[in-house]
Every structure is written in C-alpha cells, then in structure tokens.
Amino acid sequence: MQVLVIGRGGREHAIVWALRKSPEITKLYCAPGNGGIAELAECVPIGELDFDKIAAFALERNIDLVFVAPDDPLSAGLVDYLEERGIKAYGPRANAAIIEGSKVFTKELMRKYNIPTAAYESFESFEPALAYLQQQRLPIVIKADGLAAGKGVIVARSWEEAEKALRDIMVDKVFGESGNAVVIEEFLQGQEMSLLAFVDGETVRPMVPSQDHKPVFDNDEGPNTGGMGTYSPVPHIPQAIVDEAIETIVKPAARAMVAEGRKFSGILYAGLMITAQGPKTIEFNARFGDPETQVLLPRLETPLLDIVLATMNGTLADLDIKWSEQAAVCVIAASGGYPGAYKKGLPIEGLGDVRDALVFHAGTAVAEDGRIVTNGGRVLGITGLGRDIREARERAYAEADKIRFEGKHYRTDIAMKALK
CATH class of the missing domain: 3.30.1490.20 (ATP-grasp fold, A domain)
Known part of the structure; x- marks a missing residue:
C-alpha cells in the first residue's frame, strides 16, 4: 500500500520511521517533510494546510492512507476534507479535534463530565x-x-x-x-506526565507514560517551548496512579466526546499533573506529542500500521499491543535564541558520527549542495535506548555531543527527575 504522512517535524520523522517497518507499505511519502524524513520517504513540497493540493496528490498517486499528524490541519478539518473525496485518512475529524483546538471547549467538557482538572x-x-x-x-x-x-x-x-x-x-x-x-x-503543583492513547470512540488503548520538559533551560527555568526533551517510562510515578488517570481522565474523555456527538478516532493525548489530590488534566491534544513520540514509538513493538488500520476498521479493541521494556530518553538540540528569534540555514555536522542513538529531525532542510542545515527552533531530537533510564540517558547525551551547529543548545537535565 501507499501511505502519505502529513507534517514536517520530529514527530513526523518518528512516525515515518515506525511506518517503514511494515512491509505492506510499498511507497511512503511525506508532505512537506524535512531533511531527515527525506532519507526514509519521498518528500513532496505541499504544505500541511494546502488541502486541495494534498487531496489532488493523494488521488493522482492512488494513496491508500493519509496519516494526518499535526494539530493545525486536524483542527482545520483535513481528515473531513479527504474523506469527503473518498480518501482514507487517519486522525480525528474537526469536530473531535476541537478537544485540542479550543481550550474553552475542553474545560467546559471536563466540568460537565466531572473529569479532574484545575x-x-x-x-x-x-x-x-x-x-x-x-x-x-x-x-x-x-x-x-x-x-x-x-x-x-x-x-x-x-x-x-x-x-x-x-x-x-x-x-x-x-x-x-x-x-x-x-x-x-x-496553578497545579506536582509531577507532570504525558499519557497518550490510541482511541476509537469508547475504545481506549493507553500507551506507556512519558514525561516532557517544556521550559527551555535546566531546572524548568525560562519560557515554555514546544518541548526540550522527554523520557519513558516514568518510574517514579506508580502504576496505580497511571491506572487512576486512565480510568478517571482518559476513558471518561473518550466517552464524553461520543456523548457530545464528537466521536474521537486517532491519538488522544492527556497532559496531566500528578497532584497531592491525584491526577488532574492540564490539557488534551488530538495527536501524537512532540517530542513524546520520539520516545514512545521506539518502545512500541506492535507495528504502528497495524494499530492505525485496526482503528480505521473498528477492531482496535481486539488488537494485542505490545511495548518494549527498554527505556528511552530524547534530548532536543535547539537553535541559538530559541524559543525567541533564531537563524536558519546553518550547516549541521556530525550526524554521520552518531552510532548509538536515533536522530529524529525536527527543524532541518536539505540545502542546494545536499548538506543538512537548520530550519527551525527545535532542530533535532536525539533518542537513546537502554535497559533503564540511566543507560538511555547516557547514550542520548553522548551521541548529542557529536552533533554540531552554530548556536546549538540543549537542556542537560532531561530525565533527572526519574533518577532522583
């Protein structure tokens, strides 16, 4: 089958990397993609919000499945647009993606259905x-x-x-x-946790938990970013707390959306705070997180394509989804000045020297001379795998140090909460 992934970031690189494992996929495209994705899939110069061009490309190339990854096209209704034209698409329709697209809607939903939140x-x-x-x-x-x-x-x-x-x-x-x-x-105090799930209506299949690091500097200082690193599992949060979050937050949210006539199908992301009173909801997203995806998919043993197809044909509840016992730690290498103004087009060196980690490109491009250059605020996600958090963390940082570009900076304390 032929698959088109929509997006250009580290999340999409990880999705493409995971889909490449399925032999059923004979051709993989990404629109618009980035410098790293270009090594795994054919990148096509179509923006995420160019709905007419995406649909025309899918029809012209006989695309069997479009995986809509980012928040903007989901909220704007790309899945609806494609389905109306007979093109199969994975992700929530616009009336369900509102759970991310409007914080007011989501807070009122949680109030109505007694889902714990601030x-x-x-x-x-x-x-x-x-x-x-x-x-x-x-x-x-x-x-x-x-x-x-x-x-x-x-x-x-x-x-x-x-x-x-x-x-x-x-x-x-x-x-x-x-x-x-x-x-x-x-303001809620406690430990943050990202809990994502594969969802189809009232069927909820939770993923393993992870923890993101939003502030730009060590010790959670400085302005918030899209995420400076993440890790999975989260060993200092007991499984009983994770189970409580699933039963009191994630499953009720899926049921609430069905009750509201907004059946959710795709990836439901619950951003949680583990407070003294138990798990509470900070936010919901309607797609894979970035950079959570860069630690979750390397731990996923069941083929991602199998989960996507099961969701779309109504058999998600019956699928055996397996996860690796390995730990994963992702460190984001960012452009100088990020999350403020930053330069683009700076050459990236040392990528070929990385041997013991996965490198997911977030903000990169291929220059005219063929070199990979910076093209965003968060440039690369370096994911180390290991028997535990300590080993995965050591590998991620050792390999991150091999990569060089002007102004590169990253947090040095990713996953330290798990070790303390």
Missing part, C-alpha cells in the same frame, strides 16, 4: 478577564483558547507578568485569533 474561568474580553485575574492567587496560568504552536500557555509568577500575558493574548493578539478567548486557571 479550577478555571474563561473570558472573551479583556476587562472582565483582568478583573478576575486580579482576584486570584499567584502563580496563575493564562491560556490562549486556540492553537499557538505550544506557546500559548503562560505561567505568571508576578502580577506584572500576568497582566502582560493577558494583554499580549487578548489585546495585542500575539497569537492571532487564538487569543479571541482565554482560560485563566489555578
């Missing part, structure tokens, strides 16, 4: 939001309602920071229309 209020205008904000305790969390490339959530630790965040979102529109509404919610 206390909150939502607003559509600045003045009432500011008045409410001034009555709350610090720190406080301010979220733009819509998609914002992982940067629309601000944890404010001072009133000046809080008011600036609110003004940036609602008045200055730094996130565009995503800031037409905001959610202001209590």
